[in-house]
Amino acid sequence: MEQKKELKRNLGVATAMALVVGCVIGSGVFFKPQAIYTATGGAPGLGMIAWVITGLASIAAALTFAEVAIMIPKTGGMVAYLEEIYNPVVGFLAGWVQTILFYPAMISALAVVCAQQAGLFIGDGFTVPLAIGIIILIILLNNLGSKVGGSIQVIFTVCKLIPLVLLMVFGFVKGSGANPIFSPMVGDGLSPAVVLGQLMVAILFAFEGWTGVGAIAGEMKNPSRDLPIAIVGGVSVIMGVYFIINIAYLWVIPASELATLTAPASAVALKVFGDIGGKIISVGIMISVFGACNGFVLSGSRVAYSLAAEGNFPFGRNLAKLNNAQVPTNSIILVGGIGCIYAISGQFNLLTDLAVFSSWTFYTLTFIGVMKLRKDRPDAVRTYKVPLYPIVPIIAVVSGVYVIINQLFMSGLQSTVLSVGSIIIMLVGLPVYTVVKKKKDKKKLQ
Template sequence: MNENKGLKKNLGVATAMATVVGCVIGSGVFFKPQAIYTVTGGAPGLGILAWVITGLASIAAALTFAEVAIMIPKTGGMVAYLEEIYSPIVGFLAGWIQTLVFYPAMISALAVAFAQQAALFVGESFMIPIAVGVIILIIFLNSLGSSVGGGVQVIFTVCKLIPLLLLMVFGFLKGGGGNAIFTPMVGEGLNPAVVLGQLMVAILFAFEGWTNVGAIAGEMKKPGRDLPIAIVGGVSVIMAVYFVINIAYLWVLPADQLASLSAPASAVALELFGEMGGKLVAVGIMISVFGACNGFVLSGSRVAYSLAATKSLPFSDTLAVLNKAQVPVNSIILVGGIGCIYAVSGRFNLLTDLAVISSWMFYTLTFIGVMKLRRDWPDAVRTYKVPLYPVVPIIAIVSGIYVIINQIFLAGIQSTLLSAGSILVTLIGIPVYRNVRKRAVLQEKKR
């Protein structure tokens, strides 16, 4: 894949790291404690430990991913990586599923989360229009230029840390601190090994999005220097924030109570600050998910643009158009528009499950690609290498395989059906790719 030349290289390490942190810290940190402590039977220990274990697995994945991203620093992220490592059709299928399923599902899920919190102020009848309106606003902002979209990302990443810091600081200052935090590990009669697997799958959603910075590498000023810092540094910051804030939650409310609350962060804020606390956190969640949603629109549109630039998608000529601000406005509209359609469902958990299921097969192929590149390109200059090779890549690969197996076979009928749907959409991409490429070849011959 030839690197796209039309995009301006005006994104620095601050925007790249903000894209990682901004895309990842969205709604999971506010909503996942309920699912976690339900799985543990109301016991806190393994729930807290799982945030660390899953964070370390994500860092292993990020360290592995960074080597591929540095060697192939092209706009499009995994599309470019997998095309170089395996074949054009593998890269296309990754971009195809990202364009149609992963990015729109994440965008719509975050918009729905935003609307659910806004409903506390304006009523539930406006929830769907608000969700769609948020996506439309973000589409407009990103059409103004990558520096505008990147600037929005930096601003909202900083803003979203404010309510998190308030909960952490005042949680420890004003919380009673008398609740159990590290013991017991799980409730009576539960198998810790089985519970840990369920916890990791739940928590992985909260870490979803750290790969997005690779999709904007082609617009970074110095990707060789900045990309590893952005990916690894961003995931490390995220893990630290998640670990500390979950201890702060337990400092205020016990795990068995958090398990019964659909909005545990709001309940903690209510305990700390009174009636205004719930509203304060609702605003914080809205800021958080808006920044995350912006990050997915910014990154997802570049995947669609990358495919269109190589004439791999239907209507590629239209989707590859750059506007006066030198951003792929039609690709932004495509990804955001599909997100608007998904948002009409109003089902946050279904959309997040769909997004996670659709992404991990290609994540794992990327991890395996590090070892393949070491074999196929032994003499290539590597400005960054995965530390502790091959241990770290193996950890990433095993984690990916576990997620895939769990989602298809162990996580319930809904997960199995969503997995089957994602696989079907992926397979549909094969004839689409062949037909589009065939037409492109015929057009070239006519010229």
């Protein structure tokens, strides 16, 4: 009999927090200001407030998510959580959607925007092949071992913070500071209540990725201690960075002008550092996005591995294999390979919209799961509890429900079509689960 291999527990809190920060701070902080100030009609006030509101909602979600992650510290993240809280079908559908839609869409979107920034140096026309090349490189690096993938995450997280810090410091030093920051709230004729909903959906993409650390709990040295620190600490750092850098943007360029710029960070750099500044920041953006893309490959492949290891995914035996470096090489290739296919579209916003909606249904079920576990297992040992229970989980649940409703009914035809398509793919998972389960049951009988 071949000796069973197990994932090594060699990831610490620094790598886990770097995974949170690295997955989240990718492209949103550089590109979303345009969508934000377009929605506000060129007014800065509600845009700045929305960063805080959405950040606090994300912290509530992270605090809630952490309790489930600590109680069920298994590799696979939400798949394992939902399977144990509800039933195997819900867990499978979460893993199916994450493996087929969420992680590949995020990986491809980040690779596409990274390739677009590289176009400043090598010219246009290479976006799709370069994006595919970036994904293939990350696949190869992650196959060298979880320590390599984790080390890449730490290095690129540190590197990506350098241009952000430079923009914040020199934005305040060299910016005029004459532009309004918190007023007016919105442009003439706009409803703050309606605009706030649009802003939260846009900004939630910028916070996307903090749940990925739960997927590597099985490879952490001390998940009970390190996981809540990584999740909550990481999201708090992110909120602070986002808020400060957006003030720095406005310190240099008014909101009405940022609304017209597809790359506001580069525009601010041009104002602060001159012509060379734009290219310096473009390199920083490429580093930032590459690190985020690596994080999604690292965590996404563990979701596929978890399903396969339990025999709950097509071709499970192959996907559950570990290479000599003890990482799930075929699962890494699967998630990255689907990302390569999606990257052919070359559409950053389309891919991110698809990714966000495909994940939030299961995020919300995870938040609800905290309250369900409190009811079903009141005497269970909880080394970490959500503070201010049940207020914090309710905030997380309400935020999740709002995102789902907004994407389905309030964000335009394209958003509705993408959301319905995501639901259809999720439902396709039901017959896939039936086939896989029958095959698994047959093997047990044999």
